[in-house]
Amino acid sequence: xxxxxxxxxxxxxxxxxxxxxxxxxxxxxxxxxxxxxxxxxxxxxxxxxxxxxxxxxxxxxxxxxxxxxxxxxxxxxxxxxxxxxxxxxxxxxxxxxxxxxxxxxxxxxxxxxxxxxxxxxxxxxxxxxxxxxxxxxxxxxxxxxxxxxxxxxxxxxxxxxxxxxxxxxxxxxxxxxxxxxxxxxxxxxxxxxxxxxxxxxxxxxxxxxxxxxxxxxxxxxxxxxxxxxxxxxxxxxxxxxxxxxxxxxxxxxxxxxxxxxxxxxxxxxxxxxxxxxxxxxxxxxxxxxxxxxxxxxxxxxxxxxxxxxxxxxxxxxxxxxxxxxxxxxxxxxxxxxxxxxxxxxxxxxxxxxxxxxxxxxxxxxxxxxxxxxxxxxxx
Ligand SMILES: Cc1cc2nc3c(=O)[nH]c(=O)nc-3n(C[C@H](O)[C@H](O)[C@H](O)COP(=O)(O)OP(=O)(O)OC[C@H]3O[C@@H](n4cnc5c(N)ncnc54)[C@H](O)[C@@H]3O)c2cc1C
Numbered sequence: 001x002x003x004x005x006x007x008x009x010x011x012x013x014x015x016x017x018x019x020x021x022x023x024x025x026x027x028x029x030x031x032x033x034x035x036x037x038x039x040x041x042x043x044x045x046x047x048x049x050x051x052x053x054x055x056x057x058x059x060x061x062x063x064x065x066x067x068x069x070x071x072x073x074x075x076x077x078x079x080x081x082x083x084x085x086x087x088x089x090x091x092x093x094x095x096x097x098x099x100x101x102x103x104x105x106x107x108x109x110x111x112x113x114x115x116x117x118x119x120x121x122x123x124x125x126x127x128x129x130x131x132x133x134x135x136x137x138x139x140x141x142x143x144x145x146x147x148x149x150x151x152x153x154x155x156x157x158x159x160x161x162x163x164x165x166x167x168x169x170x171x172x173x174x175x176x177x178x179x180x181x182x183x184x185x186x187x188x189x190x191x192x193x194x195x196x197x198x199x200x201x202x203x204x205x206x207x208x209x210x211x212x213x214x215x216x217x218x219x220x221x222x223x224x225x226x227x228x229x230x231x232x233x234x235x236x237x238x239x240x241x242x243x244x245x246x247x248x249x250x251x252x253x254x255x256x257x258x259x260x261x262x263x264x265x266x267x268x269x270x271x272x273x274x275x276x277x278x279x280x281x282x283x284x285x286x287x288x289x290x291x292x293x294x295x296x297x298x299x300x301x302x303x304x305x306x307x308x309x310x311x312x313x314x315x316x317x318x319x320x321x322x323x324x325x326x327x328x329x330x331x332x333x334x335x336x337x338x339x340x341x342x343x344x345x346x347x348x349x350x351x352x353x354x355x356x357x358x359x360x361x362x363x364x365x366x367x368x369x370x371x372x373x374x375x376x377x378x379x
Pocket of ligand 1: 008009010011012013014031032033034038042043044045046047116117118119145146147148150151168169170208238239240257258259260264269270271272273275
């Protein structure tokens with residue numbers, strides 16, 4: 001029962017999809033344009049413990065820190081402190097995670113062709129460049145997991161909205177940090193996203209900022225870090241797809257997954273857990289088609305529970321994007337007064353906001369925040 005499926009991109013989502021397809025009995029090849037998996041590294045590597053456990057993502061050996069909560073700062077530096085007794089998230093070494101997934105895929109017998117860039121796909125033919133030479137490959141299905149700047153996306157959905165991306169700058173820096181909590185900073189200086197401090201330990205952290213539209217990431221990052229006593233060890237700059245779920249992610253024999261399909265959380269930009277869930281759904285859709293002749297267009301239907309959550313992330317993002325410094329200051333003070341810190345400690349979920357919103361609706365003490373909640377839901 002062998003079918004040829006080609007996955008474009010050996011990031012965490014492409015490798016997850018390839019491994020899933022192989023487990024279903026299909027013959028899979030992965031194409032990766034770089035010579036080394038996981039490089040260059042463009043990620044903060046913060047992953048929820050729940051998401052990791054539920055999706056069986058093994059990060060042992062690549063975990064560098066355990067996170068117990070967050071401090072969310074308003075522009076006037078009032079903050080909500082949400083802290084649990086148990087770790088809520090892990091900070092992982094991202095290149096290490098990708099390499100771990102590579103080993104797992106290779107152990108299953110999946111061929112990963114490095115230095116091989118997909119150039120074009122026409123029906124069942126993939127045109128690739130391998131070590132500067134052009135080649136053609138035959139395939140029955142293509143899974144485009146080629147990340148934020150996906151070429152496969154252009155084949156499925158050529159209309160790309162430049163507003164659907166956040167530009168980020170992140171550094172690894174030495175300094176003095178609270179190693180239990182991440183910091184999230186909101187305000188006009190990071191319009192369209194936020195700034196963050198993610199500790200690896202007490203003396204090293206990943207510090208970054210994202211902006212959307214015409215805002216200048218570099219200038220604002222410098223403003224954000226100006227007062228910090230840090231020594232920058234390295235720096236990277238990359239984009240994160242941030243938008244609402246997009247329907248045009250499958251066409252004929254081509255599927256998009258992960259960042260290529262904009263399957264990130266618009267609130268935080270995190271895409272490893274949500275992309276992994278989507279990869280499993282793509283695997284199921286392709287397998288159901290091959291085994292039971294179910295339509296490939298079921299992909300969108302099968303994604304619906306995930307897309308409901310991604311849509312909520314988008315609504316929260318849109319609402320926060322509409323606020324100025326003064327309004328964020330007032331909102332954080334209002335949240336503090338309404339006991340949101342304790343509430344988030346109990347019910348907050350980094351990946352699935354619907355659980356938390358349902359709980360909030362059922363909690364009379366939080367009904368004072370209902371107008372805000374309605375603005376979010378209907379924004
Ligand atoms: C600054 C920053 C911080 C982030 N922090 C977090 C975080 O804390 N937690 C989280 O969950 N997510 C985070 N993300 C998002 C996360 O990095 C992505 O969601 C994740 O990498 C998506 O995986 P992917 O496999 O879809 O794409 P990628 O990881 O981008 O992998 C795509 C692969 O495809 C290859 N490729 C591209 N084009 C071609 C081609 N034409 N032919 C062959 N190969 C090709 C690339 O070389 C790459 O290896 C962050 C992103 C950024 C930019």
